[in-house]
Amino acid sequence: MALPTRKFDAVVVGAGGAGLRAALQLSEAGLKVAVLSKVFPTRSHTVAAQGGIGASLGNMGEDSWLWHMYDTIKGSDYLGDQDAIEFLCRQAPQAVYELEHYGMPFDRNEDGTVYQRPFGGHSRNFGESPVQRSVCAADRTGHAMLHTLYQRNVRANTLFFVEWMALDLMMDETGQVHGVTAMEMETGEVWRFHARATLFATGGAGRIYSASTNAFINTGDGLGMAARAGIPLEDMEFWQFHPTGVAGAGVLITEGVRGEGGYLLNKDGERFMERYAPTMKDLASRDVVSRAMATEIKEGRGCGKDADHILLKLDHIGLEKIETKLPGIREIAKKFANVDPVKDPIPVVPTCHYQMGGIPTNYHGEVVVPRDGNNASVVPGFFAAGECACASVHGANRLGTNSLTDLLVFGKASADRLIQFLKENPGHKDLPKDAGDYSQSRLARLEGQTGGESVFEVGADMRRTMQAHCGVFRFPDMLDAGVKKIREVAERATRTEIKDKSRTFNTARIEALELDNLIEVARSTMVSAQARQESRGAHDRADYPKRDDVTWLKHTLWYKDSDRLEYKSVNLKPLTAESFEPKVRSY
Amino acid sequence: MKFRIYRYDPEKDTKPTMKEYDVALEPTDRMLLDALVRIKSMDDSLSLRRSCREGVCGSDAMNINGKNGLACITKLADLKEPVELRPLPGLPVIRDLIVDMSQFFKQYHSIKPYLQNAEPAPEKERLQSPTDRLELDGLYECILCACCSTSCPSFWWNPDKFVGPAGLLAAYRFIADSRDQATNDRLDDLEDPYRLFRCHSIMNCVDVCPKGLNPTRAIGKIKEIMIKRMV
Ligand SMILES: Cc1cc2nc3c(=O)[nH]c(=O)nc-3n(C[C@H](O)[C@H](O)[C@H](O)COP(=O)(O)OP(=O)(O)OC[C@H]3O[C@@H](n4cnc5c(N)ncnc54)[C@H](O)[C@@H]3O)c2cc1C
Ligand code: SF4
Ligand code: SF4
Ligand code: FES
Numbered sequence: 001m002a003l004p005t006r007k008f009d010a011v012v013v014g015a016g017g018a019g020l021r022a023a024l025q026l027s028e029a030g031l032k033v034a035v036l037s038k039v040f041p042t043r044s045h046t047v048a049a050q051g052g053i054g055a056s057l058g059n060m061g062e063d064s065w066l067w068h069m070y071d072t073i074k075g076s077d078y079l080g081d082q083d084a085i086e087f088l089c090r091q092a093p094q095a096v097y098e099l100e101h102y103g104m105p106f107d108r109n110e111d112g113t114v115y116q117r118p119f120g121g122h123s124r125n126f127g128e129s130p131v132q133r134s135v136c137a138a139d140r141t142g143h144a145m146l147h148t149l150y151q152r153n154v155r156a157n158t159l160f161f162v163e164w165m166a167l168d169l170m171m172d173e174t175g176q177v178h179g180v181t182a183m184e185m186e187t188g189e190v191w192r193f194h195a196r197a198t199l200f201a202t203g204g205a206g207r208i209y210s211a212s213t214n215a216f217i218n219t220g221d222g223l224g225m226a227a228r229a230g231i232p233l234e235d236m237e238f239w240q241f242h243p244t245g246v247a248g249a250g251v252l253i254t255e256g257v258r259g260e261g262g263y264l265l266n267k268d269g270e271r272f273m274e275r276y277a278p279t280m281k282d283l284a285s286r287d288v289v290s291r292a293m294a295t296e297i298k299e300g301r302g303c304g305k306d307a308d309h310i311l312l313k314l315d316h317i318g319l320e321k322i323e324t325k326l327p328g329i330r331e332i333a334k335k336f337a338n339v340d341p342v343k344d345p346i347p348v349v350p351t352c353h354y355q356m357g358g359i360p361t362n363y364h365g366e367v368v369v370p371r372d373g374n375n376a377s378v379v380p381g382f383f384a385a386g387e388c389a390c391a392s393v394h395g396a397n398r399l400g401t402n403s404l405t406d407l408l409v410f411g412k413a414s415a416d417r418l419i420q421f422l423k424e425n426p427g428h429k430d431l432p433k434d435a436g437d438y439s440q441s442r443l444a445r446l447e448g449q450t451g452g453e454s455v456f457e458v459g460a461d462m463r464r465t466m467q468a469h470c471g472v473f474r475f476p477d478m479l480d481a482g483v484k485k486i487r488e489v490a491e492r493a494t495r496t497e498i499k500d501k502s503r504t505f506n507t508a509r510i511e512a513l514e515l516d517n518l519i520e521v522a523r524s525t526m527v528s529a530q531a532r533q534e535s536r537g538a539h540d541r542a543d544y545p546k547r548d549d550v551t552w553l554k555h556t557l558w559y560k561d562s563d564r565l566e567y568k569s570v571n572l573k574p575l576t577a578e579s580f581e582p583k584v585r586s587y
Numbered sequence: 588m589k590f591r592i593y594r595y596d597p598e599k600d601t602k603p604t605m606k607e608y609d610v611a612l613e614p615t616d617r618m619l620l621d622a623l624v625r626i627k628s629m630d631d632s633l634s635l636r637r638s639c640r641e642g643v644c645g646s647d648a649m650n651i652n653g654k655n656g657l658a659c660i661t662k663l664a665d666l667k668e669p670v671e672l673r674p675l676p677g678l679p680v681i682r683d684l685i686v687d688m689s690q691f692f693k694q695y696h697s698i699k700p701y702l703q704n705a706e707p708a709p710e711k712e713r714l715q716s717p718t719d720r721l722e723l724d725g726l727y728e729c730i731l732c733a734c735c736s737t738s739c740p741s742f743w744w745n746p747d748k749f750v751g752p753a754g755l756l757a758a759y760r761f762i763a764d765s766r767d768q769a770t771n772d773r774l775d776d777l778e779d780p781y782r783l784f785r786c787h788s789i790m791n792c793v794d795v796c797p798k799g800l801n802p803t804r805a806i807g808k809i810k811e812i813m814i815k816r817m818v
Contacts, residue, residue, distance in 0.1 A: 040645075044644075107720065186681055454631070
């Protein structure tokens with residue numbers, strides 16, 4: 001039976017920072033847009049971002065987009081595409097001003113301008129010394145930003161489909177995208193959203209690891225949907241491990257803590273980052289700090305009775321600064337680590353945080369794939385922005401604050417390009433005859449499954465496998481075994497069984513469908529990591545400890561069908577600036 | 588650990604029941620949400636909302652041993668057994684611990700929760716002094732979890748007419764913002780026997796807010812400004 005259909009000019013999947021910024025642009029342009037979200041928009045994981053948004057406003061002293069650009073490229077370990085990075089850094093100030101005009105409650109300076117704090121990897125004058133570039137609202141920047149964007153969408157009368165989960169892309173045989181299938185959670189009904197253009201802003205997939213700063217809903221649905229439709233995933237071996245997740249709990253402690261003067265200690269009370277990064281110290285890039293911490297722990301200088309964590313000290317910055325600039329952190333430390341940072345240091349460990357890879361796009365947010373000899377052939381009608389997309393501005397390692405900037409800049413840019421696409425391509429094309437059949441068959445498989453394993457068990461094995469075989473340090477034998485194991489887990493995931501077969505708000509079914517997406521992300525990560533024989537940014541191979549620009553200065557593309565890998569070149573040519581040639585990276 | 592959890596599936600139950608669970612927890616299960624996830628791994632039919640697991644998204648508000656709160660930041664060690672869990676009171680139940688929040692959001696939307704300023708925006712940021720910015724602290728941090736409004740008797744009786752503590756807190760957030768120019772319209776809208784004046788300062792809202800916010804104080808402020816405006 002064919003599924004019921006709704007028609008829109010555009011459908012946006014995701015209502016986090018990227019989805020809401022895009023939706024606003026589309027609503028204000030007067031288009032008929034549906035914005036789908038698994039959760040009420042303000043519950044999207046952007047809400048958890050703490051530290052800030054990077055933009056060279058120069059409110060605290062001289063700054064320039066070119067310095068921001070240099071830092072981002074260096075941070076990316078030269079894997080970022082320089083056209084997209086220039087675009088990001090040049091647009092960032094405007095994006096922040098817009099957000100301020102929408103009502104964002106930014107922290108302020110005495111002169112009434114927006115306050116900016118230092119953050120890891122951000123420097124003045126090409127690496128000379130730390131710069132204050134991150135705008136923020138205390139340590140609740142993501143919350144303030146997400147609510148502000150939602151509020152602006154209320155004003156613009158954006159049409160939301162809240163608690164609707166997109167299941168699959170609807171693509172025709174030419175490769176054009178015509179919308180998605182989606183399930184209304186409350187009723188269990190499945191609909192086709194027939195749209196002339198589709199924009200994914202589905203966020204990250206940090207839930208492939210056991211220890212993660214990510215929310216339960218960060219299951220990589222956009223990546224799963226794209227991969228199932230035959231679209232490759234780019235640079236999936238690059239996962240950022242944030243230096244300071246609360247040990248045992250995973251909850252994040254922002255780098256803003258170190259920006260405001262906090263630092264890391266090993267069991268001897270040594271401020272060890274001075275050894276690893278003499279200039280930037282605790283504010284070196286995240287991959288560098290996480291690796292230093294993991295090394296300290298590995299070499300027996302970890303803290304606690306199991307010598308398994310590092311301490312983050314901030315009591316010396318004083319009660320007042322903690323209360324005004326880091327109130328949320330104090331709350332988290334008390335609740336999840338049982339310490340009051342005003343007196344005691346917080347136990348932390350590097351924790352899976354951010355996916356640098358994703359659905360390949362250009363800097364207009366158009367999804368691009370290799371086709372007929374063209375590395376970046378546009379998939380008509382398909383756009384992606386935010387953490388699910390790979391433009392690639394973060395390359396092998398993202399700088400803190402650059403994701404929120406990415407959401408604002410590419411949320412808007414992709415919507416602008418989408419509007420142009422609609423102008424050039426008026427009218428709906430017919431849906432392919434079999435549109436929706438694939439989703440129905442997936443659901444039917446789940447309904448009829450007997451003798452399968454529980455979603456919980458398979459999911460737990462996936463997380464354990466990723467954690468053990470593809471963490472901060474990667475070893476060849478572990479990766480080889482990891483590929484084998486994750487394929488086995490993926491195989492088991494095709495036979496998951498849910499006991500609850502009801503229709504009304506069936507969260508067991510939702511979790512099963514989410515696992516299908518997580519599995520694609522996990523597999524692409526492991527396979528891409530095993531193949532990349534070098535160390536770059538967040539990808540650290542014990543057997544290839546050096547970056548190898550001769551062979552590996554290229555993006556990975558993973559295809560779901562038989563785990564096929566292809567590669568494409570990095571764009572080292574900015575839009576207007578001079579190219580930044582790969583150099584040795586030191587902080 | 589022992590739990591009694593409100594269960595209701597509209598497809599098969601004529602009325603809700605309290606189901607008992609006795610679960611062996613792991614040492615890593617520290618918060619109530621950890622326990623609920625563990626229970627769900629054994630009984631996948633238990634339905635609840637959750638996402639951030641750190642008290643910032645507002646998904647997992649529920650009634651815990653008689654008091655509204657967020658499961659993810661409620662420590663198991665602080666709870667008396669059997670732990671009784673019910674959906675937020677006063678809103679229609681969709682299933683188990685999941686309530687229909689439409690009425691709550693409708694009230695939030697009704698106060699026009701967005702900055703209004705008719706002047707053309709400057710090229711850079713609008714300026715705001717740190718003192719003016721400080722006025723927004725304790726207001727903007729609301730996570731729309733509805734713990735407050737669903738513990739407020741006035742909201743139970745008039746969910747369609749009384750804005751409720753969360754909505755009023757948001758209204759004051761914009762009134763208090765030096766950049767917002769719609770104070771008069773906002774006050775006009777609230778000057779009504781129900782929308783604002785149904786609040787009888789019972790303070791339940793303050794008592795339950797997991798973010799430590801104080802809607803009663805915000806409501807008092809609105810009333811104060813309204814009175815000042817009259818004279
Ligand atoms: C704890 C934490 C702190 C951080 N702090 C910072 C920071 O200070 N600065 C910074 O720059 N970055 C920070 N980051 C990173 C940054 O917050 C995220 O990368 C960013 O918020 C992702 O935004 P997004 O819009 O892409 O996705 P999200 O905000 O995750 O939103 C995804 C949206 O997609 C929807 N969705 C997903 N799948 C489906 C589906 N199948 N159907 C329908 N809807 C779907 C969800 O409901 C949601 O609305 C932080 C990240 C974490 C975890
Ligand atoms: S103080 Fe007012 S809003 Fe708060 S619970 Fe009481 S009546 Fe409700
Ligand atoms: S005021 Fe507090 S209790 Fe009420 S919705 Fe906001 S955060 Fe929740
Ligand atoms: S899960 Fe987000 S507030 Fe509890």
